[in-house]
Amino acid sequence: MLSRTAEGLFWLGRYMERADNLARLIEAGRRFDLTGAHIETESNEWAAILIAAGCSNTFEKDPEEATGAEACHHLILDPENPSSVQACFAAARANARAQRGSITTDVWAAANDAWADTRLFSERDYAPRNLASTVDQIRQYAARMRGAVEGTMLRDERYQFMRLGQFIERADATSRLVDVKYHVLMPEDHPVGSGVDQLHWNNLLLAAGARSAYRWVYREQVQVRLVIDFLLLNRRNPRSLRHCLDQIQAELGNLHGDGAHSNGSLTHASALREDMTRTDVDFILGQGLHEYLTEMIVRSNKLAISIGSDFGFGPILSETTQEQSQ
């Protein structure tokens, strides 16, 4: 398989997942707005959401001053945002088109339809009365693409690179999502563990699409320690960091089985996963949640880069052409 094809499929998987995660973040913001938490704490959750979406640099002003409408505009269709929902579906579709020969008609149709419909999004679509259905729509497009991949792609290298992209992206998104809490300033009179704090964690679970699952697993009220355990360490939660790393390691094992340019990504992935299996909530809180998450984000990034060098993403010069160009 061409390295460029692998790279395109990897990014197709990433963008598809990114659009889905954006929808979840917007949903979390929408609920923050509705639960009145922002009035009680005088904090701005949309700022945290913009930061979690990695948009603090593309957003035109200080995220702390963002209104819901401005944040949604930026996250859904702002042309200045290369990771808006529209941009993600456009990029997913561009990769699908470039790799049309490597994906099934179902995957192509799902990517093409998602692009064709979302590119017509306008201000109307994030107006308060339409926002919920817009979020649903985005998630349905992402779900259809995911379903098409799962249901129709041969379990070969093509599938494995899409899965790698998907789980690298999801690991990153889950880390950022949990980190949102760090960016929501807690006022002095609402200490950790207060009702507002509880509400925040509850919404985070919702944003991860995991509130019922949490109840199912722990059969308890929302507790900080359990939420951290669930979102980061629980192997059965498909959005947990641990689950993502399990999947990444498995796919990398499959891919490396038939040879590669180098094996840096295997080493990175094993080390990351090894560390996770030995970690517990006490350790994470001891290190500081934000510090722990920051480190995980950096390490997953390195992992993504080493996947690129292992399989020849980007231009690689052969030895002779390198000599010639020197």
Next chain:
Amino acid sequence: MFNEMISQSGTRPEYAQIERWIAEEGVEALMTRRSEAEALFRKVGITFAVYGEGGDPERLIPFDMIPRIFTAKEWDIVERGCIQRCKALNAFMSDVYGPREILKAGIVPPELVDNNPAFEKVMMGLTPPKDVWAHISGVDIVRTGPEDFYVLEDNCRTPSGVSYMLETREVMMRMFPTLFHNGMVRPIDDYPEMLADAMASVAPPMCDSAPTLAILTPGYFNSAYYEHSFLADRMGVELVEGQDLYVENDRVWMRTIRGPERVDVIYRRIDDAFIDPTVFNPESVLGVPGLMEAYRNGGVTIVNAPGTGVADDKATYVFVPDMIRFYLGEEPILKNVPTWRCSEKDDCAYVIDNIADLVVKEVHGSGGYGMLIGPKSTKAEQELFVDKLKKNPEGFIAQPTLSLSSSPVLVDEGLAPRHVDLRPFVISGTEVKLVPGGLTRVALQEGSLVVNSSQGGGVKDTWVLKPGAGGIHA
């Protein structure tokens, strides 16, 4: 005007089935199904880009559901004519880059070759594997009477449109299976294998095992990208971009996730100027540095060979019948449209005097751009063209406006005649052959003569019937 469906004595037998089918389905029902067909086209992503315009960057080519039909007898003329023509064109390319017999014999003026921008000096003295130059050619044909076929132009560079030929058939078979049940329409779906076989048959001298084939595309932003990926998929070969390839020790290698993999035969869908920045346009990032050197040394075969454009421009066109006589010793089966070469003083004067009745084309133009259709143009447009012509007479040729045949298309009111042309795709490997069919382009505007997709033309499925079909039992 020759109507392909209806003669003075009624519907031609080959169209009897179509007439019955339209009566049974009803025009209105068929019109509704057209949107279904368009949805199918959009679903598979068969779109094309129109350059230099705003709006939707990817458009569908309008599809007309009434097939265009050739009887076995008519097709025999087209097929033999195309094969003959392509053999002569190949002999011409081999000759002008080699011994130049036809120039020495005074049949083709040497300046026509040497001053031709498509003439590639680097090909002189070089013989491609099996001496095949244009492995894929498109011959654009129009019809003016029952057995009167004219060649409008030859396309020896990288003719496109074959995906439309194959996909329109797919869509027709899917939507109207009953039309095909009697087995009278000859299938065309082995085109990709035919092409792959031809490519394998011209493997380079250094290749000592089963050759690896690849299609080289400029990328997904190219207007014909769909076709590139479609062919790669159907042929089961890699679709590569320039950045995927590099040359080492006169062999060409693809960058894969496991390391380098050798490529032996490359069907390139990029123009000569871009295939190798060390030889042609140094700015090109679409090509592969060193490709020409590897080609020359027998490490790779380039399909079509560089420099084939020397045979297909509109000034060289005039000499194709002479090439057929010179190289093959045969009389041309397909006619040439009488053509005035404006580089000749007398011809030029004639064209200027009669510009209102002629079609004037740029010698190196394509896609229906930069041409003047005399009878359809205004006085001002004609004057503008006369100016251009006087400034650069070598740049233009002129032809009479032919009375093109028409084929029925479906419109709200029922059937209406529209002008059509035909582009069969001729494949040359160790043999020269073509699948029974081609791309029928249709001018959808009433009275229009321009069938190019970039100018609002549409496409139709093209049927070639088996011998004996379309007769009394239809």
